Amino acid sequence: MSGKLSEEKVFKDPVHNYIYVQDETIWELINSAEFQRLRRIRQLGTSYLTFHGAEHSRFSHSLGVYEITRRIISQFEKSGFSDWPREERLLCLCAALLHDLGHGPFSHSIERAFNSDHEEWTCRIVLGETQVNRILRKADPELPEKIAAVIRKTYEKKIVVSLISSQMDADRMDYLLRDAYYTGVDYGTFDLERILRMVRPHKGHIVVKESGMHAVEDYLMSRYQMYWQVYFHPVTRSGEILLSKIFDRARVLYGGAHTFSFLNDTLRRLFDHSMTVNDYLHLDEALMQVAFMQWTKDSDPVLADLCGRFLDRRLLKYVPLEESEIPLTRGVRDCLLKVGLDPDYYMYLDFPADLPYDVYKPGEVEEKLPILLLDARDQLFEISSRSEIVRSISGIRQGQHHIYFPEELLAAESMPDELWQLLQKRS
Amino acid sequence: MSGKLSEEKVFKDPVHNYIYVQDETIWELINSAEFQRLRRIRQLGTSYLTFHGAEHSRFSHSLGVYEITRRIISQFEKSGFSDWPREERLLCLCAALLHDLGHGPFSHSIERAFNSDHEEWTCRIVLGETQVNRILRKADPELPEKIAAVIRKTYEKKIVVSLISSQMDADRMDYLLRDAYYTGVDYGTFDLERILRMVRPHKGHIVVKESGMHAVEDYLMSRYQMYWQVYFHPVTRSGEILLSKIFDRARVLYGGAHTFSFLNDTLRRLFDHSMTVNDYLHLDEALMQVAFMQWTKDSDPVLADLCGRFLDRRLLKYVPLEESEIPLTRGVRDCLLKVGLDPDYYMYLDFPADLPYDVYKPGEVEEKLPILLLDARDQLFEISSRSEIVRSISGIRQGQHHIYFPEELLAAESMPDELWQLLQKRS
Amino acid sequence: MSGKLSEEKVFKDPVHNYIYVQDETIWELINSAEFQRLRRIRQLGTSYLTFHGAEHSRFSHSLGVYEITRRIISQFEKSGFSDWPREERLLCLCAALLHDLGHGPFSHSIERAFNSDHEEWTCRIVLGETQVNRILRKADPELPEKIAAVIRKTYEKKIVVSLISSQMDADRMDYLLRDAYYTGVDYGTFDLERILRMVRPHKGHIVVKESGMHAVEDYLMSRYQMYWQVYFHPVTRSGEILLSKIFDRARVLYGGAHTFSFLNDTLRRLFDHSMTVNDYLHLDEALMQVAFMQWTKDSDPVLADLCGRFLDRRLLKYVPLEESEIPLTRGVRDCLLKVGLDPDYYMYLDFPADLPYDVYKPGEVEEKLPILLLDARDQLFEISSRSEIVRSISGIRQGQHHIYFPEELLAAESMPDELWQLLQKRS
């Protein structure tokens, strides 16, 4: 059984002003080694290369998701909503706090390179022999399994899942506000207090009172702007592409029994796909950066060069492409070879459609629960059926092809004229 | 010769909104490997252990100091002040940008442990065989030496020094605003725009028009609050103390030819006091954190334990002490021995008077140039001679003794009753 | 000839931080009786009845429009754009400052009731025997006529007109930011600094560099939200409708030689459509409120009742209507008669399409100059041709019919059931 702290604990937070902890279990989870590790993993991966202020960690974000969840539940309890299952409070708070526990350094790039999945790692940490697991079991022996079910979206009470993972969940609400704060952009703001007042439990779902529709519209417009102007920023993508290429190269070398200038057990098991939970917990951005730093002196020139580019922020250039121009880029491979660069590692044709963010699309019901509004007659409707602005935004597909290449490419002799025009003029 | 960029570059910054770069030299310096390294060093050392949002780097701060300096100079030029030596513009901008270049990871602790000095390292990087040096020399062969002179406060034109280093310099103005923003506290705000409008060059000094006195008062009150509530926060100190103990232990072990679970060339030369500029540039927080992480598995139990405490944020406890209570703490050493902990590494009696920050004290003229106001009759006076509030604040000495100790101490058997009262009741 | 002030004057402003005055003429205009009168006229008419914080005056807004214009021009001059006619600087600043000089109290309602036009009054004040006219002529004998031409949009240099009056002019930019600040809503914010950096003169127009497109999108999204959630708020409309009814009733009574409980020369000439400039300058919100207050004791019960409702904020209720439901409301007249209320003064069917605000519609070229972007190849294009989000927003027509009626109506006996359902359920 988890008890209440004799005295409420507070964290000063730039986004929510204060984060309040009232439960012993939450307090212990925050102080666990596995949760403290999140301080060593940036929330926004390579975005700090575009927005220098965006150096905040997943630790800050996780506290924020917890706090929003706490406020929602506190509102539910205060209002005495009968559709709210009060016994799920601690589960919700723990799941909110821990939902990103399995994130590794530069998650997106590493997950692609090593075919891992942070949600699965979250479950393994929660279920494994960890401090977090011990703390959870002390509160309730079934809590670890329940949290894993919430993370995997298989928990039977969908209302718990939708608090943590839906089109307008505590996770998204925190990261939009937090990422806007730390990057310094003006787009990410919306009226969180209004939304928190307007959400309520309703027949197993979280819904929003219709009178909160404008606040939801504003949230979706913020999200739209953040996606295109922060999350999909091509400079950030350029950093991610460089990371992917480093991992690709390192894997190839590892397969070829290369002697690395630096390699420890953690990295070795990462390459071997044989990481234990304990190994995984040693994987953080510090380790990756030290590896990259040592690899700048590696005997493999490609690995050394790519790592140097990343650390010193000498990123790949990019130009936007119309779909009709894509065939033109075939010439890039030849030109790269002419300047002595391996095309497998020095170019990338990108279309940011496979990224982990999305603008609101009401159709995608299976994946993420849509936003439901509750009108005065207690009827539910999906927001885009009533909001013209949401309908307008949802229909937009702004994805743009980009080609990424090193600046040296422009020095290639005898580049096809049309290609040169394309690359030189627009970059 | 340094030229102007064909197009002004901008950085989005949460504190100053935008940072503008118009000079080629500044642009190249920002993109140099040595300056990019500052992204891997936190501005506030261990403060993130108290204020989780304070994860910003010296890179962000350095850009901010540059921007404030740029705005001041731009104001001077626009106003056509004859006391402003226009030819010093680029020197001022470069010195502002680079003034923290020599900071290492957890500077304060490392400097104490290894008797190094970040200002000296800044000079060595600026003068050594580095990208920064090359870029500066391209603009003006004497620029590196001049910058070193500004950093060392020996540059003949004191007005240049006082822009970068005085009681109200661009450095302090940026860090008060920035640290307030990232920690989320409300204290650090003051009216930067007003101050920038009120400063002017006057007979070789930077002075403030008397009508800006209230804004300066507000700046000094912010500084007062930030020092006591952020910079000297005992939890932050606790982190620093742990770091110092780790370094102390590692040095002792290194002297004793211990075989570390991790040690690379960079660290080896740190211990040997034989670092070159190139070594120093490899020293960043990532390396220290990886070392600590590996040392948690070291064969030396003290080193392993201290590193684990730091990484997992199991900090030392503390209680405030009256001066008369200090003798009581002699008993702590015995008690630590009883619970099997070496007092040399597990306790610390702290008085935060030897720290790198200070509240404004008008007497300390030699160290930092005082704040001079210029009245309507063109007479200068030191601010505290006219401002009662500055006089009041300056006279306050709030330093407080604290004793730091591990929580386990409280479990020591047969602790003197008076000591137990002291430690248990207040912690 | 207008000279420079020996010392720059500043106004502290919550929206722009500081407003700077460098010209004698501007300083004198601000201190003129006619400009000071704007302190007695609220910027947002009846919006304070919805958003209690929105009590700011046209004086504040006018200073803000001046300041934005000053910053734009200062940017143009600093950048040395050859397409900028430098000799028009003072004209632009004066026109920006004075553009709302002719606004009367509760402009929208009064203009409708008395068929007046605030832009025409601005011109009459600028051209008449006023302090403003004297100050302008002192600077340049042709300045009054030029300002009138800018206000009437007939000034030959369109670039001057477009600074003051276009789809993204200084007027709109200030009021969106200012109204958001004073109402406290989050919607009205956009990146003013970015936009100011991106606008430039180009062949007689003000255009925006293409790289500023996202900031313009954000501005248009803010505008969209402000229109529907602040400017068209039905409670604000309810206040305006009440005002219109008061004016209607007073006009009818005046035509019938009624003896008012209060009437002074200013009001008499308002009713007579015989106001001189001097009369008009005596017309402010204080006078209207005193008239309303005295009229609460008028012998005409309708006038007395309407004025009491307005002063005590007992507004008309409202319900939204589908177009198909409009015929239903015919029954309201009968019901009002049954409860003893004159339908001519106690009901209103509203469709907010004829209001003085609009969402961006690219087609309306004649009225307001559209937003033109300038791409890297120096080609101009209208923003909606390239921005999907602007295209989406522009197509939306969110206007909604509302019926306004007094609460007493619901007490009417034998109301048609369908009507009662409509009014009772939704209000």
Next chain:
Amino acid sequence: MSGKLSEEKVFKDPVHNYIYVQDETIWELINSAEFQRLRRIRQLGTSYLTFHGAEHSRFSHSLGVYEITRRIISQFEKSGFSDWPREERLLCLCAALLHDLGHGPFSHSIERAFNSDHEEWTCRIVLGETQVNRILRKADPELPEKIAAVIRKTYEKKIVVSLISSQMDADRMDYLLRDAYYTGVDYGTFDLERILRMVRPHKGHIVVKESGMHAVEDYLMSRYQMYWQVYFHPVTRSGEILLSKIFDRARVLYGGAHTFSFLNDTLRRLFDHSMTVNDYLHLDEALMQVAFMQWTKDSDPVLADLCGRFLDRRLLKYVPLEESEIPLTRGVRDCLLKVGLDPDYYMYLDFPADLPYDVYKPGEVEEKLPILLLDARDQLFEISSRSEIVRSISGIRQGQHHIYFPEELLAAESMPDELWQLLQKRS
């Protein structure tokens, strides 16, 4: 008996984000004619003449005081503090909402001129035949008398009085934040949320937990800055002095049976000291401004001139004086006579010590309850006994003599040279 609203009502507020109303009685009070009247009275009197943004009304402030009180009580109830008398909730909320109900237009000046007292008027309105009285009696027949007792600080439970009126009451906390917001100055901010969390009921007083001491220090520093830089601003004082002179002149004329160009029953009874509650409720800023406007055409040249100066903001000039320079100002009377101005109405020697604001002074216990802190051992102490910064601020007396005079004075012939130096040089 007062009930709960079926649905919580919200007001959007720029300072507190939202203001929540849950009680029928509060909702009805807000909608009463007497409370709506506060919309027509500015919070900061003549401060808008210095800070143009400061146009907010006592209506906004009163809602804010209510909201802070509501949050404090809600916190008390949630925490289950046994020292909190729960039955006093509605009384506290009503008293908070209504505490400024008796303010008239330009309160400070009118109270001095007509020897009235806004707190007494608040009581008369609450106890008289008013809507407010009816609403209160409906909730509890004794409520009007209780509220009057709270306003008069005679209510037996001091804890209720101290919520509304003490050194750190809801009134001050709201106006510091609100006035800072509307003027745009940076000084008035402090950590309201932290203070609200730290206050608690303790043996009949409101006290603050010692761990909230820094937040209280910050509040007192804000208050210090606001007093000297906003409330005592000499331009604001200049407006107040002009108002006092207008009232002085009007009273003299009224005593002499002058025929005013405008006078209605309300004003007549103001001059006669025979106002009923009903008269008083007709007294608002609109009425005063209309009177001033009409009086600009009065046959008495002094009254006409003073009113014109006020409306057009042609204020009196001022210069600061050392105490030793005061005798010099005797010459001003003669000089005024030389330029044809009556010294009784055109000069004023001011020392802002008799003003309705004060910096915290712990000694003044009788007037305002001091700030008590509660330490970990449940002992109370007055804050300045432990806080050096509060002690420092409290000791400061910054009052400064000023002489106010019309600009024309400087044109006086044969002014004593020393006086001319004084007035000319410093103004």
